[in-house]
Amino acid sequence: MVEMLDRGIGSFARIPPLPPFTTPEELVADALPLLDPPSRITVTEAAVRHMRVNLGGRWSSYDPDITPYMIEPQDVTQSRRFKGVILVGPSQCGKTQLLISVSAHAIMCAPGPVQLIHMTKTDADAWVEEKLDPAIANSPALSDRLGKGRDDSTFSRKRFQGVRMTIGYPVANQLSSRSQRLVLLTDYDHMPQRLGPKDAPEGSPFSMAIMRIRTFMSRGCVVAESTPAFPVDGSKPKPSPLLEPHRFPEVKEGIIPLYNEGTRGRWYWECPGCADLFEPTFDRLDYDRELDPGDAGEKAVMVCPHCGLVIEHREKVELNRRAAAGHGGWLHEGRSVDENGRRRLVRINDPELRNVSYASYALNGVVAAFASWAELVERHEIARRSFEMSGDDKGLSQSFYTDLGQPYLRPGEDDDDVLTVEILRNRAVQIDKRIAPDWARFVVTCVDVQGNRFEVTVMAFGAEGERIIIDRFAIHQPPDAAPRARGDDGKYRAVDPGRYAEDAEALTELADQVYPVDGQNWGLKPVAVVIDFNGPKGWSDNAEKFWRKRARAGKGGRFYLSIGRGGFQQRDRVWHEAPERASNGKRARGIKLLNMAVDRLKDSVAAALEREATRINAQHTPCWMDVEHMAELIAEQRGDKGWVKKPGMQRNETFDHSVQALAMAEHLGMNRVNWEAPPAWCLSGLLNPNAVEIARPNDADSAREVPAVPAKPRAISFLRRR
Template identity: 25%
Template sequence: MSQWADEERYVAKGTSSEPGKWKTSRVEYMREIMDISTSGTISELILMGGSQWGKTEFILNLMAFFISEDPSPILFINPKKESAEEFSEERFTPMIKATPCLSKKIEPNKSRDSRNTITNKSFKNDAHVAFVGSNVPNDVASRSRRIIVGDEIDRWAVSAGKDGDVATLARQRIKNWWNSFIAWVSTPVDFETSIIFRHWLGSDQRHRYYTCPDCGHAHHLEWENVKWEGDDKHSSPETAYYQCPECPSKWNDVTRWKLDKTGEWKKHNPDSKIAGFHISQLYSPWVKLSTMVFEYLDSRGKPLMEKAFQNTVLGLPFEDKKGAGVEVEMLLNRREEIPKFTMPERSGLITMGVDVQGDRLEVKMVAWGLNDESWILDKYKIFGDPTGSAVWKDLEEVIKKRRYKHPLRETPFRIEATAIDSGHETQRVYKFAARMQIQGHNVYAIKGVPGSGRPIWLQSKKQIKLTKLFLVGVDDAKATIYGRLATENGQGQIHFSTRLEKDYFEELIAEKIILETDKNGFEVKRWYLPSGVRNEAFDLMVYAMAAKESRDIDIESRLRNMTKPKEKIDFGKLGKSLNG
């Protein structure tokens, strides 16, 4: 396939940063992957990798080769029907038009002719491509195909209804072809549920080996060998280099890219008859080490970003161990002395979360430091009827008058941002937030929205007369907090005061993540709260975190500019000491 692609394939303008004639030499690591796919020696290929290494171009080359050189019925399966149609329109069709040997083979698009639509492409040599989504099992089940390309299978619907899982259903479509071929291609997602990772473990597990130009040691590239200058607080991603694990040789980006010319794929499970390849951005000629290091540093302590780094940069499934095994006793034992109405020296911002209950307001004050380190300063209840005014006056007093002493500043800190959940007594919350904002206080009405991938802080498009409403992506916020609960040192650590009792920690870890299948057959994670169990401490931490996101404050700069308060001189004591 690589020879055919070099001779015939063109990359369409607007679909790539490098349009024009295809050159396999630009991505030498792809040569073996392409050639074995069309060699006739294998019937199944597993390709597990991150992003930005050329996955889409491989798929296009594979489909183009079979259309041109070995006309076959091809089935392309994407997670959703909509994304399959998007692939057809934005990647496949431009490739056909840009590649002469393919454009002259496609059937003309005639009115009332169903042979060429977005989801069905027919060619004059009897080749045919159908684009379907895993969420429409009938489209998968109704087609007999020789070639199947399963794209992003870790994001497929997990069920095809009564027909079972989609991957099994797809395999049934090729049973009548003695020379069938399936390519499973995906970025892995979660360790526990990853389909591509499970397939890859059953393959011959090929890794790309580079040979060190200085010592001759051959190894596959791993993140642990990426180094840079600096420490946890002050790192310099621009100094990044790859360190040979056997000698002092340091490889910059140019050296790393040149070494791919002589790279070699080696099997780690040679007894398997299934070809499987793993590739990460460490091999990509389009991604610099400095960019990867920056993303790595930015992701630390943020479980969702850590997951994205593991998946898209390293091409590996993510196993979140940080939130696992968090127990009440463990958190109780981590309590420390935090004097009342004081801030730790490393903190530089205070936010507050407020939850409205039927007979009270629950509030939590949190101090924030560098790298999302935090301290729980206060958590208590303001009793009163939220439909009346008294409880809101009490909250107003807290916002206006509560002050916290800081060892590096003479002027005490006030609460700089407050987020109030508007799910209960909505209009009261709106009115209170509006009134406080008029008086110059950063008090916001918020609404929690479930679902992965939602930002922690986003202004709602909903028009509200009194104030602005802000949406809080609670699922991702909770995942971040859970990860930080297991952090006992450094970035993201949450500190707890000895004033916090056992019931606080029970509320903090009351919710758990469970896996469910949605109505479309996709596997989704959901936060589950057992009936009768309280979780206010958890919710309040989410709200306080959201309030922090509302403030664009450089805590590092603020701390750097603070100095210890000048000690007041007691002239009476001074005189006595001088006079003996």
């Protein structure tokens, strides 16, 4: 640095030193490569000549045999026939390397502006620092072309000789008012799918990227790669396996619709035994589902669908290389059908290829170079078994998206026999109302708060999560001690929970209600009463007062206030913690809420209602239940962002109660119980602290503890017993 001095004011400026002297001859020599015509070589050939890649921590020359399935997609980016190249695949299969290879070809062989769009600014900066900059620094040919000026290499821009590469993120101004020859979109499904103002969106990132390459006409190309991240729309018809063998089921947004609009290429192997071609998919892996996930994965093999030949995992590398050499490889849907009515499959350069604007590719996870079949099977089996146990499909959907690179359809959503009231009635268990089954271990009472009543459901749980509703009623009348509980005519007014805090006292005796166990001389009191914290205006304040009063009486552990949290991406399914602020705006002290990830729990309840062949985590419906309450169990349907009421359905309290009961059971630790040696609260018999000896078995009216003092008149009006 050079320091400028002035006698009057002293040191006043520090400027960098001048660059070294450069002769005109050196400037001309540096610019001469820009006058060369574009090199007539493919992206793969350019990558082999000029690019180095990181393999296991060691930088070496690019080897196309490591990911041979990337050769065609990256070479097609230079085709003048297609405006875009779409690649759907699992994580860690080499998709990101595709973008660097295409960029390297533009830098070394076909100069032109390049733009890369990442998910967010933070992710774009991380990609530059962790992937792009090391690739440039370790590839001498690329590094020599990079400008040496201060602003030639930043997080948002790279200036090479004749090439400007910009790195951005998906906002409207990044994809507006610019002309680009190449636009590269990475992790497309994790971008916002609508850019611009919410009230007037400008379009999707892909559609806006297509507008940016118009100036370059047939030389322009948009490349989009991603793992899928959006579920299948189960309401849409399935594609025909004969006429559209490579088409994915309908997905509303993301990269799958783009793939379906393109040539629909899939990767094929040639069987070493019969020489017939087949697509290697996860469904064609053969393993024993009864084994532990790790053992099942170690023994997984591929089976040829034509001759039944068993293919070991160690043969995958050679089969991929043979496929790239012409013994299989990428096959796309053609225009015509054969004599059997099947769509013909053709190569990308075949005249019979469908006349579309995009070359699209879908790679199954079993083909990926960096994933073993043992790992895929182990993770998939763990996720599948978790779903079957809990009904929570978060892990299973992730297995499809990131491990297999396929769109996900929740099991059961494509079944023809959608759950109906008639099906529930036909499956109903024969048991009397207010009687717990002989397998019951504990009981949970759930309360939903409405403007003029309390809706109550009682659920009995057995071992392994088996459960059944044993009582369902509404509390319409306030207790006698409530303000103006009775009018001048002696009649009760309706419950008004938001206005009168005293009305909540009608819930007090729910914790002491005893439910006889079928055929036994004992019954069960609820292990907990779960009350909805949300409700009519004013109820949250009154609910907090009610709970604090129970806590002062030493019964705070029997009553819980629950609150629902929407969305499928909640951190946990259930968590019990104090709110950041109480209902009056002050900091909450001494009170905790049972937080419920309601959409994930509703997945579990819906799955439990479908379980007929197993008792594990099954929710049964009793024969005495009203049709209206059965309808409430199926009043909602699963959407992309959460569960919503079906058109025309108004009531869903029983479904919400089932969520509350499951949340309470999971909070107590039901999923962690060793049922061969269970804790006291879920024992069978009088050793259970909530078990009460009764005088007459199966008599719900006599099933209550003898009170120490005369009991007050009951304030609960039960629904008519069926």
